[in-house]
Each structure stands twice: as structure tokens, then as C-alpha cells.
Amino acid sequence: MDDTLKLPFYARLTLILVGLIASAFIFYIGQDILIPVMMSFLFAILLYPVVNFLKSKIHLPHVIAVMLAVILFVLVFVGLFVFLSFQVSDFVNDFDKIERNFYIHLENIQIFIRDNFHLSSRQQKEYIDSATEDSMQKGKEMIGTTLMSFTDTLMNLTLIPIYTFLILLYRTHFLLFLSKLIKKENHEQLKNILTNIRVAINSYIVGLIIETILISIMTTVGFMLIGLKYAVLLGVVTGILNLIPYIGILFAGLLSILASLTGSPDLSIIIGVIVITVVVQLIDNNVLVPLIVSSKVEINALVSIIGIIIGGSIAGVSGMFLALPIIAIMKVIFDRVESLQPWGYLMGDHLPKTYTWRKIKLPLFDSEERAETTEINVSKADVIVPTFTETTTENTPKRTDDTFPS
Template structure:
């Protein structure tokens, strides 16, 4: 019988921190390899039902079913890319109009500053030159980084379909590999974890696609109402960029404002674009995300935000996009391993969202009610401390 070695708490914390640092460093230096593989894994989970349909209903061979599925996936992405390329080229042709209308707004701003702050156009130009002089070098670095990121993105776009094809092709092979890593007693638990990962990832990606379509439609309708040129193109771009947390919608708003200058220099169009973007974001954040996306992945907002920030620091925009599905996979694993169950609970969102008041469900903000419900569900008892509680009383209770 092997003796059980007990490790002190400080040693466990040290090992955990070293492990996290090592994993983060490996992810950072290997992001160009890891990110396409993880993206391909997610797409493979999404496309797997199509392969199953072709094999079971149409009786296609496995290899042929995988080839057709990946080809359909590539054709859909290429069609969207070609459509956007043609429309964006139309905006580029109107660049002279954009520059002319932008100069009109800049002159109006200079006139406003001159009349209200008594600064001449020459003084304003000197202030701008002095303010931008120090940032020129940073701008060059940003441009260089952007070009490198663009080349990496092009490389990933070519690798992802290949990786997706191979993951779908060797799905059974990988499953047998995982089964050989664990004892037969652990196979039911392994099967449960894999099934839950597939359900969570597939539901999340489908939710994102639905959110993208709805945001695109709402933005397009809003831009059409205010009479914005290229409303359909800008609506689709907004829906796609909305998939990138935080910075995506900001970039889409700036692009829409610039594109609005292709029509007329009227300031009301720019205000209309800002109002439509704000309204769509309110609908997205308060209705679409809680109902379509957040309901698919039970991760609380605090962990989500930290995960997105860490993902962005490690792998940029791709890391921010992959943060939530990776957290969902980790939560599924943690929830089903006894020693890691507490971490799964920490990542989850188990607080009640509503309470009933006269047959009407309202948001729950009462911390006492929340705590009571948690204690009832988890059968946890905690000591109640009052202002008169002393250290001796606590020791007596213990």
C-alpha cells in the first residue's frame, strides 16, 4: 500500500502558481500554433452534426462526408468575405468625399474652438503637432504590429480549414487515445465530460451566430431609417465585429461614422449613427446576450471579464474570442472532478436572478435573500457575528 504524502498548504499554493505561470508562458509563446488548433476544435464541434447527417441519412463514407462539410464551411466564409470585399471597395472609391466632408467638420470644430476658447487656427495646429509628435513612434510600432497580426491572421485562415478537416477525420482516433489515457473505471466520467463539453461549446457558438445575425439586422434597419449609405454592409460588419468583446463594437461604430461621410457632411447623420449604435447595444447587452449567449454558458460576469482580459493579453483579439468557450470547457471539467469542484462553482453563476412579487418576476438584488437561498441549496451553515461578538465567544462556538 502506497503511503499518502500530505503537502503543506503553502507548498500547494506555490505549485499551483508555478503551474499557472508555466501554462500562461507556454500559451503566450505558442499562440500562433495553439490558437488555430483551438479555433479548429470549436468549428469541428459545430460542424460535427453535418458530418453525422451525411453519414447516417445520405450514407456517405466518412471521408467524403468530412470533405463536403469542410467545403461547405469554406464556401460560406468565402462568400461572406467576397461580398464584404466588393462593398468595402465601393466605400474606398468614395474616399475623396469622405476626406472632403471630414475637412468640413474639422473646420467647424476649429471655428468653434476659436470662438469659444480664443485660440487661432495656427495655435490649434501647434498644439496638435506637439501632442502628436511624441506618439509618432508609437504609431509606427502599432502599424508594424498590426501588419504582423494581419499576416498571422491570413496564415491562420488557411490553417483552420485544414485542422478542422483533420480533427473531424480523426475524431474516433482521438477518442480512443483519450480512453487509453484513463482507467476503464473512469470512462463513464470521461464520456460525460466530453458530451457536456460538446453541448456547451456548440450551444455557445450557435448563440453567437444568432446574436450576430440579430445585431446585423437591427443595425441595418436602423441605418436604413436614418438614410445612411451602405446600410447593409455596415450592419453586417457591425454584427461580425460585435463578436469581438469590447473593442469590436467600438471599431464598428468608428467605421460607421467614417462611412456616413460618403453621403453628406450633415452632422445629423453622424448623430443618427451614434444613436442607432447605442440603441442596438442596449438591446444586445440587456436582451440578446442574457437570453441567447449567457444562458448557454453558466459563467459569471466577473470570471468572464477577467478571462477576456487574460485572453487578450496572451493572444490578442483571437484570445478574447476564445476566452469564453475555453472557460466553459474548464468549468465542465471542474464540475465533474471532485477535487476541482469548488473552482467550478466559483466560475459558475448560481445566484437566483429573479423573485416573485404579486405574480411578477423582478430582478433580485437582496443580498440576504440570495445568501438564504444559497445556504438552503448547499446546506451550508455560517456563524452570525454581531457587534458584541468577542473572540472568546467565537472560540467557544468552535
Template sequence: MIKEIPMTVKRSVELIGLFVLGTIIMAGNTIIMPLLMAFFFSLMLLPLFRFFKKLKIPEALAVILPILLLTIVLALIIWLFSNQVGALVKDFPQIQRTVTKHLDNLSKWVSHSFGYSPAEQLNFINTQSKKMFSSLGGVLSGAAGSLSGIVIFIGLLPIYIYLILLYRNLFLKFVLMWFKKDEYESVNEAVRQTEKMVKSYLIGLLIQITYIIVLLGGALWVFGIQNALLIGIIFAFLNLIPYLGALIGNILGVLLTLASSNSIADVLIVLAAITFVQLLDNNILMPRIVGSQIKINPLVSIVGIIIAGTLAGISGMFLAMPVLSILKIIFDHTEHYKQWGVLLGDDLPQKSRLKF
């Protein structure tokens, strides 16, 4: 008679499995992240693929057309961003004068508040500059490696999307073969929920990017803020990273405003506009668009985003929320891992079950 495995051994195996999985992701993120990104884009493009199939279009062409439309949308976004950056570069002389003035004011404040003379401040800056330039070679080589990784990522993405859509039934059969026939219904339900969640989430993000750019960029333009559209674009994309992205977007918005304006009032306008758009997005627009598809509690979200960023960089931070949501769906549909689904979720019990 086979003895039942103790619960402590099961938990230990689960934790070791998480550690091994993290090691694999860190070591092979250049292969795994394009695949994962392609998987999510494939689920988002699946309704378009089915629509073209209903029109009796050949399957290969029905797969290519959604990918082509996605490429056009991404190309338009990149063109809009590069156009705004180009306009920023044209204003570089004015930006240089404005930044110099802000630095002079900062130097006077430091000298008055802390007693460091301008000469001491300049000596400190020179020392730090030498340290920075001494490590510039390593930074440039790392940037070159990142650039090559981005090129490989972008090149592989459409190929992966094409193959995933083309062989979707093969992958589904592979998944079903791991389960008994009486478990097929639960597996199908988990697959259906995953597909619905990913489509709703990614399409919602595209809509979110659009209205944040329009609302924030338009509001700043009305108030005469320079680089209004660029600030809106940067904040819209950084806002895709929950919690942390909005903070970074606020900082970059303030820095861009300081670089192009001498007025503190402009900085306050930018902060007020970002706060208003963010409150509108978090409390009214995004809940109505995405609904209740993502049910991950804030603590797990922040920790998951940080861990994903450490393991796989920026792409990991963007994919952290949908990955956590898929894991919650899987855990909720299994008997042995339901406690992990409870941990990831945001359903707070009314009272503690502990009785003293």
C-alpha cells in the same frame, strides 16, 4: 504512510500552473490559436459530418464537405465586407470634404474653449505627426508580421479541422486513458456538455451575425444613413466580443457616420439604432437562440477577454468565452476544482455563509 499535501501547496501549484500556461500561450499563440479555433469549428461541423456519414459517403469526403461549406460561408462574408469597403473608398473625396469640415468646427471649438489658436493647434498636430511617422517603420513591420501570421492561420485552419474530425476517436481515447474506468461516466458527460455548448454557442453566433446585419443595416438604410450595411457588418462582428466589442462598434459607427454626413441627427440615429438592436439582441433574441449554455459571470468575462487579448490578440478575445465555458464544465465535474467552477459561474448565493 504518505502525508496529505497541504491545501496552501495545492493552491500555490495551481497558480503557478496558470502562470506557466499563460506564458506558453503567449510564446506559442501562432501554433495554439489555430488549433483551438479548429477545435471549436470541428465541434460545430460535427453534426454535418455525422449527417454525411449517414448517407454512406466515404469518411474522408464526409470530412471535406463540411469544411467546404464553411469556407463558402466565410468567403461570402469576406466578399460582402470588401464590397462595402470598396464603396466607401469610392466616396473618399466626399468623405475628405466632410472630415475637413468637422475638423474646422472642432478647431474653432478648441480655440474658443481653451484659447489655443489655429496656428498652435497646427503646430501641435505637426509635432505629433513627426513622432508618429518616426515609428512608422516599426508599425509597418509589425503589420507585415501580423499579415503573415493571418495567412498562416487561415492556411492551417482547414487542415487542422480535417485532421481533428478524422482522428476524433483517437483524441477521445487519449482523454479517457487519463482517468480510471469508474470516472468514464463523468468524463463522457463533460465531453457531451462541451460538445453541446460549443455547437450551440458557435451556431448561435452565426445566427446573431446574420440578424444584426439585417436589422441594423436595414434600419440605417431606411433612415438614409450612408454606409449602413458596412456599419451593420462591423458592429455584428465586433459584438462577438462580449461587452468590449459593442463599445468599439458604437465608436466606429459614429466615426463612419461623421465621415460621410454633416448632420448630427444622423449620428443620433446611428446610436439609437445600435442601442435598440443591442437591447433586442441581449434580452430577447440571443437568450432564446443560445439559451443558458454560457453561464459565466460578467466580471470573469471582461477580465478573461482582456487577458486573452493580451496573450493571443484578437483571436484570443473571440475565443475567450467558449474557453471559459469549457473550463467551467471541467471544473464542475472534478472534486478538487469545483471552487473554480463556482468562481466562473453566475449562480449567486442567496445569503453569505460567513457568520460573525
């Protein structure tokens, strides 16, 4: 007998929207707890191949393999932090030069405005003072907020390695828990969803790392060619800030322009910085992202932008970074649950057919065309499908690592 309750479309739509709103609200009020856990989940997926290598090739015990993988992960970030700290300390020593060159450019701008808009330097100063008077109090509040945010960041940096270690250590336990929540006849679908989530998130994170390295190299080489001081520091910072979608590159460009004032007040250096930043960004958006960062779960640009904006409004920079992985996980689930497949299709990037007009390919939107949702193809050689075993209190199965996707 089928006990499934059939609901009309508007009722199902209402329940879905209420669920999404409730999830967003819970994420908002519990972001201090959930963000480190979700970050750790992503890093655990990234580190699992390392753990698997240490266990299968070097034959280390599970606990030691997990511990070594997390320690290596922490050492990489500590080394990067130490490198940036030394570079930033040298950069701070040149702050007097930056201030002196800044005032030279400011004076040139004032002369240009005076000659073309007939505003004296005194009038310009009055406009600037009136515009900045109200922002002084906001600046003080912003400093206090920044200090609190910095304290929270330090706390998260301490918790993330601990959470990552525990997620990797108890991954079999968590998977068996999921198997007990789902009916036995749906275990195959659960295995498919978990496997594809792992593949999609892993490819996304590895793509981001490769993109960051390439952006850092291209920016560093470009800044070296124009003779910019601290080219390596600015290149690495640009690559890291580029991880923040859409706005990270703007902050990196402003920081690079500010750093260009450590050398000379020559305007050509600033123009060179702007040109290199724009060129690198064009290469990133049109070459690197489609070839490297494109996840196995394709998400269209509109959903990506909306998700990033919502993530930023809920949890700031961390929410913007987590937005795309969360959307990718949601799409994997939606594509494999029959009642949610239309939403998975809406989130996908299904390009229309094209036709040639004067040797130019243009999209062909056919009203009779019915696109199929994109499935993730995973070869059996790359994935070991997990096996779920029903357990009782009298006969508890031995936990092995074979119950998890490799």
C-alpha cells in the same frame, strides 16, 4: 490500498496556480501554433452535426462527409469575404468625399473652440502638431506590425480548414487516446465531461452565429432608416466586430461614423449613427445575450471580463475570442472533479434569492444560504454516450463512429 497523496490546502492551491501560470506561459510562447488548433477544435464541434447528417441521412463515407462539411464551411467564409470586398471597393472610391466632409466638421469644431475657449486656429494647430509628432514613428511601426499580423492571419486561414478536417477525421482516435490516459473506473466521469464540453461549446458558437445575424440585420435596418450609405456593409461589419467582446462594438461605431461622411456633412447623420449603435448594443446586452448566447455553462461577468483581458494580453483579438470557450471548458472540468469544484463554483453565475420591496425585486444575500453548483442537464435522446474499450496489441477493436458523442 489508497495510494492518493493527501496535500494541505495551501499546497494544492500552489500547485493549481503554478499549473495555470505554466499553461498561460505555454499558450503565450506557442500561440502561433495553438490558436489555429483551438479555433479548428471549435469549428470541428460546430461542423460535427453536419458530418453526422451526411453520414446517417445521405449515407456518405466518413472521409467524404468530413470533406464536404469542411468545403461548405470554407465556401461560406469565401462568399462573405467576396461580398465584403465588393462593398469595400465602392467605399474606398468615396474616400475623397469622406476627407472633404471630415475637414468641414473639423473646421466647425475649431470655430466652436475658438469662440468658447478663446484659442485661435493657429494655437489649435500647434497643439495638434505637438501631440501627433511623437506618434508618427509609432504609426510607422504599427503599419509594419499590421502587415506581419496580416501575413500570419492568411497563414492561419489556410491551416484552420486543414486542422478542422483532420480533427473531424481522427476524432475516434483522439477519444481512444484519452480513454487510455484515464483509469477504467473513471471512464464514466470522462464521458460526462466530454459530452458536456461538446454541448456547451456547440451552444455557445451557435448562439454567437445567431447573435451576429440579428445584430447585422438590426444595424442595417437602422442605418437604412436614417439614409446612411453602405448600410448593408456597415451592418454586416458591425455584426462581425461584435464577436470581439466589449471593444468590437466601439470599432464598429467609429467605422460607421467615418462612413457617414460619404453622404453629406450633416451632423444629424452622425448623431443617428451613434443613437442606433447604442440602441442595438442595449438590445444585444439585455435581450440577445441572455436569451440566445447564454451557454449551458453559466460564467459570471467578473470572470468573463478578467478572462477576456488576459486572453487579449496573451494573444490579441484571437485570445479575446477564445477566452470564453476556454473558461467554459475549464468550468465543465472543475464542476466534475471533486477537488476542483470550489473553483467551478467561483467561476459560475449563481444568483441569490430575491425579495419584493414596493413591487421591486431585489437580491437577498443570506449568509446561511449554501448554493449548489449548476450541473448541465443533457437528455439521453440528444446525446449518445461514447463507449471506451481497452485495447491490446493482439486484439485491436474496430473503430466506429459510435464511440463518439453525437
